[in-house]
Amino acid sequence: MMFWYDHDVSGWGWFGMSIGMVLFWALIITALVLIFRAASQPHEHTHTPSAPSTPTAPTPQQILDERFARGEIDEEEYRRRSDALRSGPLTKR
Incomplete structure (x- = not known):
């Protein structure tokens, strides 16, 4: 048992x-x-598909630098225009 x-x-x-x-x-x-x-969390994509890169427009300072590098303007004009860019927009009188 x-x-x-x-x-x-x-x-x-x-x-x-x-x-x-x-x-x-x-x-x-x-x-x-x-x-x-x-x-419940939104999914973060770590891999983004490679889109064709859109060229960004150069800044005014970059254009001025390129013109000086190519010799289109002399040092005096480069400095004058560079100072004008740094000082900001001109106001009408």
Whole structure:
């Protein structure tokens, strides 16, 4: 004859099973929360398709620098125009 209650779980066994169940459910709930957060966040694209680059318009200072480098204007005119660019727009009197 078999005695089912002969191998009883002691107090430490119940404590271990209780802690195990708490950890198990904490793991399940944490996994569900992380999955929900990952699904609800907008996706950031780390790879952008390479679009044909649009050339940007050169600034007035860059145009002036290029003209001076090509020799189209002398140093005096370069300095005068460069100072005029730095001082801002002219106002009408």
